[in-house]
Each structure stands twice: as C-alpha cells, then as structure tokens.
Amino acid sequence: xxxxxxxxxxxxxxxxxxxxxxxxxxxxxxxxxxxxxxxxxxxxxxxxxxxxxxxxxxxxxxxxxxxxxxxxxxxxxxxxxxxxxxxxxxxxxxxxxxxxxxxxxxxxxxxxxxxxx
Numbered sequence: 001x002x003x004x005x006x007x008x009x010x011x012x013x014x015x016x017x018x019x020x021x022x023x024x025x026x027x028x029x030x031x032x033x034x035x036x037x038x039x040x041x042x043x044x045x046x047x048x049x050x051x052x053x054x055x056x057x058x059x060x061x062x063x064x065x066x067x068x069x070x071x072x073x074x075x076x077x078x079x080x081x082x083x084x085x086x087x088x089x090x091x092x093x094x095x096x097x098x099x100x101x102x103x104x105x106x107x108x109x110x111x112x113x114x115x116x117x
Contacts, residue, residue, distance in 0.1 A: 002041075002042065002043045002044040002045050003043065003044050003045065004044070004045050005040075005044040005045065005046050005047070005050055005083065006083050007081055007082055007083040009044070010044075010081035010083060011080075011081060013043060013044075014073075014079050014081065017029075017073055018073075018076060025073060025074070025076075026073075026074055028073065029069075029070040029071075029073040029074045030070065032066050032069050032070045032073065033066050033067055033069075033070035034066070035066070036062050036063075036065055036066030036069065037054065037062055039066075040054070072111070075111070077111045077112065078111075078112045079112075080112065100112045
C-alpha cells in the first residue's frame with residue numbers, strides 16, 4: 001500500500017529516492033520517465049478526487065513531467081512538490097512544472113524543479 005498523496009508524503013518519497021544507491025535511484029528514474037502515472041499509482045494512494053484530477057491530465061503533460069522528474073532524480077537536483085488541497089474541484093486546479101536553472105562561477109550549475117499538482 002502506497003503513501004497517501006499529499007505534499008508531505010511526496011517530499012518524503014523524494015527523500016527516499018535520493019537515499020537510494022545510484023543504481024537503484026536511476027532505475028526508479030527510468031520507471032518514472034517510462035510511465036509516471038503507473039509509477040505514481042504504485043507508490044501513492046489517491047482519493048477519488050485526486051484520481052479524477054490525474055485522469056484529466058493529458059498524456060503529453062504526464063510525459064513531460066515524467067521526463068523532468070526523472071532528470072532531476074538522476075542528477076540529484078532539488079525537487080519541490082506542491083499538492084493542491086483535495087477539496088478543490090479537479091477541473092479548477094492549476095497544474096504546472098517549473099525549472100529554475102542557473103550558473104555562476106562560485107556555485108557552478110544549479111537547478112531546482114518545482115511541480116504543482
């Protein structure tokens with residue numbers, strides 16, 4: 001049985017993935033890239049409203065989100081996940097992905113991935 005889908009548990013899962021050895025973390029990233037919906041359903045429990053919301057998402061959005069999340073995991077970039085309140089009507093939720101990328105001589109390359117569901 002997976003974790004209940006909320007922001008706290010999503011961050012907990014990210015921490016678990018980052019704690020894996022490189023080979024296992026990369027394997028999980030590949031599963032996410034291949035089918036993020038299937039991976040999410042295996043790792044989280046969704047309410048009826050959350051499933052309705054998930055089913056509204058077009059495949060191209062899920063493919064892009066899976067690609068971005070997998071890339072962040074592979075590189076161990078920071079990931080922030082925000083989950084909308086379950087009381088919000090699925091048709092009214094705003095979803096989005098954002099990548100903040102930068103480079104400086106002092107810090108080098110850095111990236112933070114933000115996902116809103």
